[in-house]
Amino acid sequence: MSTAEPRRVIATVCLSGTLEDKLAAAAAAGFDGVEIFENDLIASAAAPAEIRQRCADLGLTVDLYQPFRDFESVPPELLRANLRRAERKFDVMEQLGADLVLVCSTVSPDAVDDDELAAEQLRLLAERAAARGMRVAYEALAWGRFVNTYEHSWRIVRRADHPALGVCLDSFHVLSRGGDPALIRTIPGEKLFFLQLADAPRLDMDVLQWSRHHRLFPGQGSFDLQTFIGNVLSTGYAGPLSLEVFNDVFRQADPKPAAVDAMRSLRLLEEQLGFPVAEPAPRLSGHAFVELAVDRESGARIAGTLAALGFEATGEHGSKPVRLWEQGGARVLLNAKSETPGSAEIGALAVESADPSSSALRAEAMHAPILPRTRGPEEANLASVAAPDGTEVFFCGAGSGSWLADFAGAGAAPVPGLGITGIDHVALTQPFDHFDEATLFYRSVTGLRPEPIAEYAAPFGMVRTRGVADPTGAVRLALTGTLVRRGEWAPAVRDPQHIAFACDHVLAAARTLRERGAPVLRIPDNYYDDLDARLDLGEEVLAQLRANSVLYDRDEHGEYLHVCTEMLGSRIFFELVQRIGGYAGYGVPNAPVRMAAHRRQRLAAGSG
Numbered sequence: 137m138s139t140a141e142p143r144r145v146i147a148t149v150c151l152s153g154t155l156e157d158k159l160a161a162a163a164a165a166g167f168d169g170v171e172i173f174e175n176d177l178i179a180s181a182a183a184p185a186e187i188r189q190r191c192a193d194l195g196l197t198v199d200l201y202q203p204f205r206d207f208e209s210v211p212p213e214l215l216r217a218n219l220r221r222a223e224r225k226f227d228v229m230e231q232l233g234a235d236l237v238l239v240c241s242t243v244s245p246d247a248v249d250d251d252e253l254a255a256e257q258l259r260l261l262a263e264r265a266a267a268r269g270m271r272v273a274y275e276a277l278a279w280g281r282f283v284n285t286y287e288h289s290w291r292i293v294r295r296a297d298h299p300a301l302g303v304c305l306d307s308f309h310v311l312s313r314g315g316d317p318a319l320i321r322t323i324p325g326e327k328l329f330f331l332q333l334a335d336a337p338r339l340d341m342d343v344l345q346w347s348r349h350h351r352l353f354p355g356q357g358s359f360d361l362q363t364f365i366g367n368v369l370s371t372g373y374a375g376p377l378s379l380e381v382f383n384d385v386f387r388q389a390d391p392k393p394a395a396v397d398a399m400r401s402l403r404l405l406e407e408q409l410g411f412p413v414a415e416p417a418p419r420l421s422g423h424a425f426v427e428l429a430v431d432r433e434s435g436a437r438i439a440g441t442l443a444a445l446g447f448e449a450t451g452e453h454g455s456k457p458v459r460l461w462e463q464g465g466a467r468v469l470l471n472a473k474s475e476t477p478g479s480a481e482i483g484a485l486a487v488e489s490a491d492p493s494s495s496a497l498r499a500e501a502m503h504a505p506i507l508p509r510t511r512g513p514e515e516a517n518l519a520s521v522a523a524p525d526g527t528e529v530f531f532c533g534a535g536s537g538s539w540l541a542d543f544a545g546a547g548a549a550p551v552p553g554l555g556i557t558g559i560d561h562v563a564l565t566q567p568f569d570h571f572d573e574a575t576l577f578y579r580s581v582t583g584l585r586p587e588p589i590a591e592y593a594a595p596f597g598m599v600r601t602r603g604v605a606d607p608t609g610a611v612r613l614a615l616t617g618t619l620v621r622r623g624e625w626a627p628a629v630r631d632p633q634h635i636a637f638a639c640d641h642v643l644a645a646a647r648t649l650r651e652r653g654a655p656v657l658r659i660p661d662n663y664y665d666d667l668d669a670r671l672d673l674g675e676e677v678l679a680q681l682r683a684n685s686v687l688y689d690r691d692e693h694g695e696y697l698h699v700c701t702e703m704l705g706s707r708i709f710f711e712l713v714q715r716i717g718g719y720a721g722y723g724v725p726n727a728p729v730r731m732a733a734h735r736r737q738r739l740a741a742g743s744g
């Protein structure tokens with residue numbers, strides 16, 4: 137497709153803070169311009185001319201002033217007032233250096249259902265704008281009183297027939313109503329004055345509420361924006377790609393990273409549209425290792441549990457207090473760098489890439505924060521980036537040969553252990569503000585594909601889990617987060633992370649663990665009684681699961697057996713999982729039972 141880079145614009149309504157905060161964040165993330173939302177300007181103490189200067193200093197253009205509401209289809213006395221209001225806004229735009237105003241379709245009770253009148257009045261407005269060197273973009277709000285489809289807004293613009301009047305297309309208003317974007321091709325490109333982009337999750341709710349609270353940046357929701365924009369570009373539209381996302385979370389999030397998240401979404405979208413952005417993400421073939429940051433206390437407990445799980449300590453890092461534990465293809469690094477008693481969390485995860493340096497270049501092109509390397513002179517040169525939750529993500533060569541050399545004594549044949557063959561997935565709890573950002577991060581930076589979201593009621597709140605995985609399932613991350621921001625009620629086990637090891641025979645492994653006195657998480661009888669009622673697994677199987685605290689799930693592909701350890705430090709536990717016949721999930725239906733069990737374990741240990 138086209139190779140000229142599109143202009144990248146963001147509406148100030150996407151970001152949190154004052155207008156000044158928003159402009160600074162947009163510029164820092166590399167945007168070319170902004171849509172200034174009227175309320176942001178009104179609340180600012182800076183005169184429009186000062187805002188214009190501020191934007192110029194930051195390298196931003198003011199591409200749109202918006203919105204001008206409830207203008208058209210009104211009785212004559214209201215028209216007079218509306219034209220007067222428009223002239224005052226044109227004054228503001230003149231000072232701002234903006235030459236395009238967005239007029240959204242009326243929701244006014246005073247308006248009448250009359251296309252002829254709407255066209256006539258919008259033509260008057262366009263004449264006034266043109267006299268001042270300005271233009272008007274008419275946008276059909278999905279909840280507009282009479283005009284709520286883009287086809288209708290285009291009919292009115294065509295009827296008004298003025299060169300200073302065109303259409304503003306907003307992907308949300310079109311796709312939320314299930315509109316057919318193919319008809320966009322019938323609009324001449326020069327009559328498309330502006331393009332606003334937003335994604336959204338599929339929600340069955342009032343479209344205004346959906347739009348004002350739940351819009352997402354492209355790639356974070358489920359709209360087919362690629363087809364939508366493809367239609368727009370095929371008209372010859374050469375204006376900016378502008379993000380307009382009303383979202384409760386982004387509105388209260390730090391605007392700097394939120395703007396970077398927005399930019400990343402645009403880069404991924406450009407790539408999907410065929411613009412040159414970055415090398416494609418190299419194929420990922422597995423988890424190389426997971427590094428846990430521990431202190432002496434949690435480190436001892438975790439090391440003991442790894443030993444009980446059949447892991448062997450196979451190496452010691454040359455220059456850091458890091459020990460390597462291995463079994464099959466599973467590798468865990470214990471880094472004793474924490475100074476908080478009992479603290480244990482995932483500090484880093486490493487994936488095997490077919491081309492680690494291309495992975496790093498792509499990460500950089502996708503605006504991932506590249507982390508400084510803290511290696512000694514002889515040590516492996518691994519590229520790493522920071523995920524939105526702070527986890528360090530490394531790209532290693534397949535086979536992991538290079539970094540293993542950093543560990544003295546590494547390469548010793550692991551003991552047969554418990555049939556653990558590798559890391560099945562890493563489960564990361566996402567801070568509330570970063571859930572959608574995290575999905576997009578892994579998708580754009582590493583090429584992992586988002587899986588459907590599962591939402592469920594858990595002991596400490598409504599929770600959602602979304603996997604991101606490579607097409608073969610060799611690399612899987614399970615991202616979990618809450619649906620509403622956490623309150624003060626904060627049991628110690630509320631944000632656990634875990635490593636799930638793939639195991640050939642979970643029931644046998646669980647039995648051995650019990651014999652070894654390993655800290656297996658006790659699952660209550662009520663769970664097994666319910667399992668029996670729901671799935672009729674047979675007495676023998678059920679008894680085995682129950683006796684060994686093994687959890688069970690099935691989907692249309694197969695079955696899943698999993699067993700968890702107790703919490704081994706502030707946030708960490710391990711899980712052994714067995715996928716039978718292509719089971720594709722993460723045992724999500726069992727998560728609330730597991731969370732309650734961890735809470736009981738913590739209370740019994742006197743640590744809530």
Ligand SMILES: O=C(O)c1ccc(O)c(O)c1
Pocket residue numbers: 202203238240275277306332347348380
């Ligand atoms: O929700 C609104 O009112 C609103 C305003 C301006 C827009 O461009 C839009 O898409 C929605």
Ligand SMILES: [Mg+2]
Pocket residue numbers: 275306332380
């Ligand atoms: Mg809009």
